[in-house]
Amino acid sequence: MFNPLPSGALAGIRVVDLSRVLGGPYCTQTLADHGAEVIKIEPPQGDETRQWGPPFKEGQNNEGLSAYYSGANRNKRSLALDLSRPEGHAVLFRLLDGADVLVHNFKPGTLERWGLGYDEVLKERFPRLVYCHITGFGADGPLGGLPGYDAVVQAMTGTMSINGTPNTDSGSGTGPLRMGTPIVDIGTGLIAVVGILSALVERGRSGLGQKLDVPLYDCAISMLHPHAANCLMSGAVPKPAGNSHPNIAPYDMFPTRTKPIYLAIGNNGQFAKLCALLGVPEAAKDPRFATNADRLANRPALCAVLADRLKDADADALEAELLAAGVPAGAVRTVKEALEHPHTAHREMVVSVDGYRGTGIPVKMSRTPGAVHTAPPAFGADSRAVLRAAGYDDAAIDALVEQGVVLVAQGERG
Numbered sequence: 077m078f079n080p081l082p083s084g085a086l087a088g089i090r091v092v093d094l095s096r097v098l099g100g101p102y103c104t105q106t107l108a109d110h111g112a113e114v115i116k117i118e119p120p121q122g123d124e125t126r127q128w129g130p131p132f133k134e135g136q137n138n139e140g141l142s143a144y145y146s147g148a149n150r151n152k153r154s155l156a157l158d159l160s161r162p163e164g165h166a167v168l169f170r171l172l173d174g175a176d177v178l179v180h181n182f183k184p185g186t187l188e189r190w191g192l193g194y195d196e197v198l199k200e201r202f203p204r205l206v207y208c209h210i211t212g213f214g215a216d217g218p219l220g221g222l223p224g225y226d227a228v229v230q231a232m233t234g235t236m237s238i239n240g241t242p243n244t245d246s247g248s249g250t251g252p253l254r255m256g257t258p259i260v261d262i263g264t265g266l267i268a269v270v271g272i273l274s275a276l277v278e279r280g281r282s283g284l285g286q287k288l289d290v291p292l293y294d295c296a297i298s299m300l301h302p303h304a305a306n307c308l309m310s311g312a313v314p315k316p317a318g319n320s321h322p323n324i325a326p327y328d329m330f331p332t333r334t335k336p337i338y339l340a341i342g343n344n345g346q347f348a349k350l351c352a353l354l355g356v357p358e359a360a361k362d363p364r365f366a367t368n369a370d371r372l373a374n375r376p377a378l379c380a381v382l383a384d385r386l387k388d389a390d391a392d393a394l395e396a397e398l399l400a401a402g403v404p405a406g407a408v409r410t411v412k413e414a415l416e417h418p419h420t421a422h423r424e425m426v427v428s429v430d431g432y433r434g435t436g437i438p439v440k441m442s443r444t445p446g447a448v449h450t451a452p453p454a455f456g457a458d459s460r461a462v463l464r465a466a467g468y469d470d471a472a473i474d475a476l477v478e479q480g481v482v483l484v485a486q487g488e489r490g
Contacts, residue, residue, distance in 0.1 A: 084111015085444040089276070091115070092171050093152065094159070094180035096123040098226070098258055099210050099292060101148040102265030104179050107272070108151035109437050109446040115171060115462055116152040119159065120483055122455045123149070133431070146452040150434060153450075153458035156483035159190060163481040168192065170466045172202050176285075177272055179208045183223060184215035194287050205285040206275040208268055214291040224292050226258040233296040234314070235260065238303050241318040252316065264295040325371040326350075326378055329408060330386045336408040337391040339382070339398075347371070350403050354385040456485040 089112040093104040101116075101123070108114040116123075125148075126140025133141040155171075158164045172178065178198070180187065187193050194207045209215075212224020230236045231252070240253030271288045279285055297304070302323055303314040314322065319338070321327035326347070329338045341347050344360075344367065351360040359365055359381050364374040371378050386394075391407035398405035409417070415426055425436035432451035439446065459482050463473050476482040 082111070083444055084109075084446055085441055086110045086112040087444075089113065089177065090175045091177040091179065092117060092168070092175045094178065094182065095210060096181065097125055098148055098261035099264040099268070100179050100181040101125075102262055103208070103210070103268040103272070104152065105148050105150060106265065106269050107177070109448065110439075110441075111444070111446065112177075114152040115458075116149060116154050116453070117157050117159070117168070117171075118154060118455060120156060120480070122156070126455060140455050141452060146432060147434060149452040150429075150432065150448055151450055152453060153462055154453035154456055154485075155459045155462045156456035156485075157459075158481050158483075159192070161481055163476065163479060165190065165192060167463070167466075167476070167481070169201070170468075171462070172198070172205065175202070175205065176276065177206045177208065179210070179268070179272075181210040184209075184211055184221045199285075199287070203284055204279060206272055206279065206288065207285065208272055208288040208290060210264060210268055210290045210292070212291060213293045214289055219293065226261040226292070227254050229260045229292045229296050230254055233260075233293060234300060234303070235296055238300075238314050238316055240316045242316050250316070259299070260292050260296045263299050264290060264292050267295050267298070320375070323372070324368060325375045326382055328379065330379075330383055332386050332389040332391040332394065334389075334407075335391045337386065337389070337394060338406050338408060340404040340406075342404065344368070346403050349401050350382075350398070353398060353401055353403065354382070356381060356385055454485045456483045459484045 086107055089107070091104055091107055091112050091114045093100065093114050093116045095101055095104065096118070104112075104114045104116070122140055123145060125145040126142055128144040129142035131143045133143075133146065157167055159168060188196065191197060194209075198205060198207060211221075212229065213219035213222050215221055231254075236252040236254055239255055240250035241248075243249040243251045268288070268290045271290060275286055275288060306312070306322060307314055319329040321340075324340075324342060326339050326341050329336045339350065341350055347365070348357075348360040351357050359378075363370070365371045365378055395405050395407045414420060420426060423436065425438070427434055427436045427448045429448050430451040432448075434448065437446040437448070459477075460470075460473055463476070463482065464470075468476075473482065477484055
């Protein structure tokens with residue numbers, strides 16, 4: 077068994093990953109970061125995100141190592157396999173024999189048409205298997221079985237409607253705006269991780285696996301806090317409010333002499349400290365700003381007072397001063413600035429291995445830490461090695477390659 081991180085918390089867990097694009101791959105990368113063995117099975121055309129560039133790794137765009145693909149597929153091995161053919165089914169069954177988890181994001185009904193459905197085949201043949209199906213909308217309901225991508229689901233679930241700034245009579249404002257990160261895909265991937273680990277814990281009691289249904293739509297609805305909670309309690313339709321918070325003030329971005337700064341004041345004590353540090357202690361005693369509810373009701377007046385005190389400040393210096401005093405505040409940095417920040421380096425949140433650079437592992441475990449141990453694989457880079465580990469001899473592998481059931485990379489690993 078290939079086990080690149082024997083000390084990881086998930087060492088000994090084998091994952092067969094049939095997923096593509098982002099939600100599924102982000103899920104399985106997270107499992108791999110913590111020691112699971114992940115075999116990424118790609119169709120003959122490969123994961124489409126291999127071509128979602130530039131940027132590509134220098135000199136390797138023919139191998140499909142785009143930055144987008146690389147950001148969700150490290151610590152895995154790539155087997156290129158045609159699952160639409162019976163010979164491919166036999167290879168998958170061999171790999172599932174002893175596997176703990178199967179993750180895929182084919183449209184509902186695809187595996188069933190190929191004779192690989194969970195209820196019809198896999199449940200009985202592999203009773204301990206945790207089967208995780210990530211979809212756009214689930215298999216049933218008015219939208220069941222339809223394809224879904226992150227931005228489309230953001231639009232349909234109201235996520236876009238609460239982002240951006242409101243349109244005005246003069247035509248200014250963004251109106252609904254897509255989130256700058258694919259939050260639905262990433263959130264769904266992490267929710268799928270929670271489901272998989274929960275199912276593995278339960279399997280320790282029952283001895284049985286189970287099927288997990290994880291739609292992007294459901295996950296997006298679940299992440300609409302606090303806007304969904306506000307709507308369900310008040311009946312009011314949440315509106316985009318730019319950088320401000322619907323329930324808290326001051327919780328907003330303000331211009332300074334150097335760059336914007338964001339203040340996130342969560343209680344009266346923090347507000348009093350902020351006012352003192354900005355030289356307006358009387359604002360904390362102003363009846364208009366006495367409580368959070370008062371500050372929300374008088375937000376324009378409050379923002380005017382703060383903006384006047386912040387306009388000549390240096391954002392980075394003020395950030396340090398406010399944080400040291402226990403006031404949540406942050407200078408608004410670019411992604412490049414954030415990646416190069418000393419705290420990012422200290423927290424090991426940019427990592428390098430074999431020419432690959434990526435974001436680090438956010439969960440620091442004291443006894444069984446995760447690790448980035450292998451770079452994202454080229455298409456079919458491990459096809460032969462994976463099949464050998466599954467018990468195929470070289471003659472059988474050559475036959476599968478000759479038939480076009482298995483594809484191999486020019487520069488195979490192992």
